[in-house]
Amino acid sequence: LSLKQTVLRVEIGEVEGIPFTKTICSTWDQVWKFKARPDDLLIATYAKAGTTWTQEIVDMIQQNGDVEKCRRATTYRRHPFLEWSIQEPSVESYSGLELAEAMPSPRTIKTHLPVQLVPPSFWEQNCKIIYVARNAKDSLVSYYHFHRMSKGMPDPGTWEEFMEKFMTGKVLWGSWYDHVKGWWKAKDKHRILYLFYEDMKENPKQEIQKILKFLEKEVNQEVLNKILHNTSFEVMKENPMTNYTTEFQGIMDHSISPFMRKGVVGDWKNYFTVAQNKKFDEDYKKKMADTSLVFRTEL
Ligand code: A3P
Numbered sequence: 103l104s105l106k107q108t109v110l111r112v113e114i115g116e117v118e119g120i121p122f123t124k125t126i127c128s129t130w131d132q133v134w135k136f137k138a139r140p141d142d143l144l145i146a147t148y149a150k151a152g153t154t155w156t157q158e159i160v161d162m163i164q165q166n167g168d169v170e171k172c173r174r175a176t177t178y179r180r181h182p183f184l185e186w187s188i189q190e191p192s193v194e195s196y197s198g199l200e201l202a203e204a205m206p207s208p209r210t211i212k213t214h215l216p217v218q219l220v221p222p223s224f225w226e227q228n229c230k231i232i233y234v235a236r237n238a239k240d241s242l243v244s245y246y247h248f249h250r251m252s253k254g255m256p257d258p259g260t261w262e263e264f265m266e267k268f269m270t271g272k273v274l275w276g277s278w279y280d281h282v283k284g285w286w287k288a289k290d291k292h293r294i295l296y297l298f299y300e301d302m303k304e305n306p307k308q309e310i311q312k313i314l315k316f317l318e319k320e321v322n323q324e325v326l327n328k329i330l331h332n333t334s335f336e337v338m339k340e341n342p343m344t345n346y347t348t349e350f351q352g353i354m355d356h357s358i359s360p361f362m363r364k365g366v367v368g369d370w371k372n373y374f375t376v377a378q379n380k381k382f383d384e385d386y387k388k389k390m391a392d393t394s395l396v397f398r399t400e401l
Contacts, residue, residue, distance in 0.1 A: 110253050120216060120276035123254070126185050132199055133185045138223040141208040143317070144231040145181065148281040149214050149274065150244035151236040152299040154361075157181050158333045158344055159310055160210055160232070163317060167325035169332055173343045184213040184221075188254070192352045214275045217284040228293060230316065233285045236299035237397040238278055238386060239370035242268045246373075247359040254353050261373060269385055279389040286395045300367050300398045306330055335365035368400040 115127035126133070138144075145160065147153040157177050165171040174180065182202035189195050202211055213220065224231070236244075242265060249258035255274065258264040271277030289296045295316040302309045310329055314321065321329070331337060338344045339362035346354060346361040354361060374382065 111257050112254055114256055114274070118219060120219065121272060121274055122185070123274065125187050125189060129185075129187055129197075129199065134219075134221055136184065136199060136202070136221040136223060138221065138227045138229050139207050139209065140227045140229065142224070142227070142229045143208065143210045144184075144213060144220075144224055144229055145210060145234070146213050146215065146217075146220070146231055146285065147234045148236075148241060148278050150241050150248060151234045152302060153212060153214075153234065154344060154346075155299075155302065155333060155335075155338065155365075156232060156234050156297070156313075157210070157212060158338060159313060159329060160317070162329040162332060163310075163314060163319055163321065164208075164210070167321060167328040169328070172332070173341070176343050176346075176349055178346070178349050181210045181212045184211050185215055190353075193350060216276055216281045217288045225292065231292065231294045232297065232313065232316065233289070233294055234297045234299060234302075235282045235285070235395075235397070237367070237399045238268075239374065239382070239399050240299070240367060241278055243370045243373050244363065245273065247363055248361075251356065251359040251361070252350070252354045254350070262378075265378060265382070269382065279386075282395060283390070283393045286393060298397070300401060303365075303367050304401050306333070335362065338362060339365075367398070370399065 113124040114121050115124045116122065117127055117130050122130075143160065145153060145156055147156070154177050157180070158172070161172050161180060178196070179201070182205060183196075183198040184202065185198060187195075187197040187199070202209060245268065246258055246261060246264045249255040249264065259267070267273050268278065271280065275281065285294065286296065288294060295312065297309060297312065307326070307330060310326065339360070342348050344362075347356060
């Protein structure tokens with residue numbers, strides 16, 4: 103059984119010292135040369151920060167609250183996942199690059215790339231970027247469960263082992279610490295709206311209004327309420343176009359842990375032992391000493 107699992111899991115390589123799947127590594131030159139268009143919107147996150155949630159909010163805004171239009175395709179197909187591609191006999195193939203190239207403007211594109219690996223054309227074209235960050239502890243817990251349920255990720259090992267990998271940045275898309283700090287720095291030089299998962303949970307209406315303003319869009323109260331309702335965790339969990347149940351059959355196993363898992367702030371408390379928490383906090387302080395960035399780990 104363990105042999106079978108190893109064979110089915112993805113293989114890992116590196117780009118500029120950052121771990122990526124072998125497939126991403128093999129297409130990296132094309133990703134780097136990607137031609138952004140001035141009206142592209144990039145949604146950038148470290149994995150598990152609330153990407154899908156933000157994508158749905160953005161699409162609802164762009165479709166002026168039209169739920170049917172938002173159900174035209176899965177999140178994965180509506181918004182090309184820039185660096186991602188799969189060429190596996192068992193799943194439908196996917197190339198974020200090809201999907202993006204074929205898509206008429208204006209496009210909304212998803213990425214998990216750390217800021218230094220964003221294709222230069224996004225900066226040259228001065229594209230708007232929404233970055234969403236989530237506190238390290240909840241990101242770690244969410245990423246752990248995602249590794250358990252998705253064979254598109256390497257085997258996480260035990261909880262203890264995965265925590266170690268996360269802390270040392272030996273996970274796909276690299277160090278959480280460098281990612282959130284790098285983008286935080288970049289926001290002063292570029293058109294970046296930097297949001298927090300915790301703020302979105304606490305006051306989704308306010309955060310949606312920030313996105314509206316950033317996108318220079320206006321909606322009436324009725325549409326705003328519709329966006330709020332349809333992007334709630336409960337509704338998105340049941341929506342086959344947002345909950346990842348219609349793609350990745352054979353790759354994602356929702357019976358191990360659903361993609362739409364809990365959607366809360368502070369679930370880390372159910373996983374960290376007192377000793378692990380102490381170790382994590384001490385290490386965190388060191389890694390985050392050189393930034394003004396502050397996260398909330400509970401509401
Ligand atoms: P949990 O595993 O903590 O539940 P991403 O889309 O970046 O992969 O992030 C996935 C995480 O966001 C999961 O966290 C998922 O449950 C949560 N999420 C997705 N939609 C959400 C929503 N509408 N409200 C709150 N959390 C949401």
